Amino acid sequence: MERVVTPYEGSGHRPWDDAAEIPAPLRLHRTPVSPSWVDYNGHMSESCYLLVFGDSSDAFFRYLGIDEQYRESGRSLYTVETHIHxxxxxxxxxxxxxxxxxxxxxxxxxxVFHEMHHGETGALLATAEQLLVHVDTNLGRSSEMPDEIQHRLTAIHQAHAALPIPRTVGRPMGIRR
Incomplete structure (x- = not known):
């Protein structure tokens, strides 16, 4: 069976620059809708929305400094929960x-919170809210992130703190009556 490969696999990561401005939000991934993502309704299949959000997460991991070398050291970020709208x-x-x-x-x-927009019209196509956990892959359990990753997350979080919290964040799913 073939394993899933992200578009960023093998690309490493760029060095972190404490003096560089951090965009709010980050815009790290763009892609056209692949023919293999289109279902019998003629549009992108629901599972492929998650695939594209996952590729966006991988671009973010590399922005943080989490790449193949980091994973080879026995550490990674795993997704533990995702809500897609x-x-x-x-x-x-x-x-x-x-x-x-x-x-x-x-x-x-x-x-984290992702937004997927149409690249020409700007229309909001989907959002994904995710909770990620840092894992020691050798032990198979959660572990604290190294100081340099926590430092970078703090800087990004501070840059993003001025953005309004999207209405869908934290909302439970259900039928309203």
Whole structure:
């Protein structure tokens, strides 16, 4: 069986610059809708929205300094929860632009929010709220992130703190009566 490969696999990460301005939100991933992502309804299949959000997360990990070398050291970030809100359809070939903001973090966890927009019209297509946990892959359990990663997360979180919290963050799913 073939394993899933992100578009950023093998690209490493760029060095962190404490003096560099941190965009709010981060815009690290864009991609056209692949023909293999289109379902029998003629638009992007629901599972592929998660795939694209995952690729956006991988771009974010590399922004933080988490790449293959980091993972080879026995550490990684794992997704433990995701809430996706699908707003509009995307058809084959249409451009997607992703943004990500850090909502919160502590020594072991990161709470992020993604937005997927149409790359030409700017229409909001979907959002994803995710909780990530830092893991010691050798022990198979959560672990504290190294100081340099926590430092970078703090800087990103501070840059993103001025952004309004999206209405969907933290909302439970259910049928309202």
């Amino acid at each position: 699908n707003r509009r359809e995307a058809a084959e070939g249409e451009p997607l632009e992703l943004s990500l903001r850090v909502l919160d973090h502590d020594a072991k966890r990161v709470h």
